[in-house]
Structure formats: structure tokens, C-alpha cells
Amino acid sequence: MCDVCGCGDPQIVSVDVHERILAANDRTAAHDRAHFEAEGTLAST
């Protein structure tokens, strides 16, 4: 069941896949954050 976006769809069972996608994203985000911090830049969404 999807408990990520709130839809609650019982057919969605891709939580592990989603976690791996987010883990890869988090690694790249850490790289981006290091770049911003090295430049003294405040990055804001």
C-alpha cells in the first residue's frame, strides 16, 4: 500500500524501489549541497 504520497492505493507495493530512488537522489543532493556550501550560496527551493 502506498503510504508515501497519501493516495493509499493498495495496489502500489513499490516502497523498496522508491527508497532506492530516494537514496540515489539523496547522494546527488549531498553533492549539490556541498557545491552550494563551498560557494557560500544559500540554495532555496
Add this chain to the structure above:
Amino acid sequence: MGSPGSGKTALLEATRRAAPDLRLGAVSGDLATDHDARRLAAAGTPSRTVTTGSACHLDAAMVHHALHDLPAAAFDVFFIENVGNLVCPAIYDLGQGASVVALSVTEGEDKPQKYPPMFRAADLVLLTKVDLLPHLPGVDPGRIRAALAAVAPRPRMLMVSAATGEGLDAWVAWLRERRAELARLLCVAAVRN
């Protein structure tokens, strides 16, 4: 971050006018078109577009590629304008040091309670288009603030208008304060290492 039409791009255009001394840069995400980045570039903010096709959010790799496509000049503040969406952008880290959500006065007073992950993740909520409030007698910013306080651990909201400039001084002051705080934290980390 914010819904489609919440006024994200207009706010960034107005920020350029309100803070001419800050070195600003931006990347704008949309499913199609480069309209937003062109608007920001025309306002004087170096910008790049990420067109996501069918994806409803930016991810860190998209931001990374966009950074490599920008001039090497350093920025004081770099805005990552996500695709208009109040769901997925809340769970994708983009390397940002601050998370800001634009919420317009026409979107509904209970929007924070409908999309709690987004508002829970926000360091600041900007209530946009407040110049329209005189024409919206049923909208009470106090109720919006209460809805935010119901879901957010750090409920902070500023009322702004890109059209009139209301609240932009406080918004720019917040950006300066956050940037100074980041510099202090990095200095402490460097000393400890």
C-alpha cells in the same frame, strides 16, 4: 515550491527588484516550456530551465546538470523553482539550505492541512498575492496561519505581494539572515575540522 499559479516566478522577479545587491541565480522546473527561466533572465537573474516531460518534480540530478550549465560566477542566493506541485517536491532533497513554500490567498485556507508533508518541510511559507485580499472577503489570513500551525513544527509565514512589493523587505531580510546563518555554521564546521 508551491502549487501551479501560486506566484513562484512572479515572486522571484520581485525579489530581484527588491534586492538588487544580491547575486541571484535560479533553475526553474516545468513539464514543458522555458517561460519561467526566460522571465527570470529578463528580470536580471541568470536562470536555466529543466523541462521534466511527464515528471511532476525536480530531482537532485536535474539540478546538478542545470548548475553545470550556468556561468561559474558564485551566487549569494540560488533559487530552485520546482514544478508546481504540493506532493512529490516535499520528499525529494535537492541540496537546498532552505525550503520555502509559496501559497496564494486564492488556494484555500486549509491547504496546509491537505498537504501536510509539504508544509511540515517548510522553513518559511510565503502567503502570496495578498494585494487581492480586499477582493476576497471570505479569506482570512489568520485561518491560513492557524492551518499552518496545525501541521508545521516551525510555522512561520510572511504575507507578500509581487505586484505591490508588500512584505518583500521582510522576505529579503529572511534570505539574508538564512545566508548569514549558513556562513556561521560553515565557519564553525571548518574550525572543528
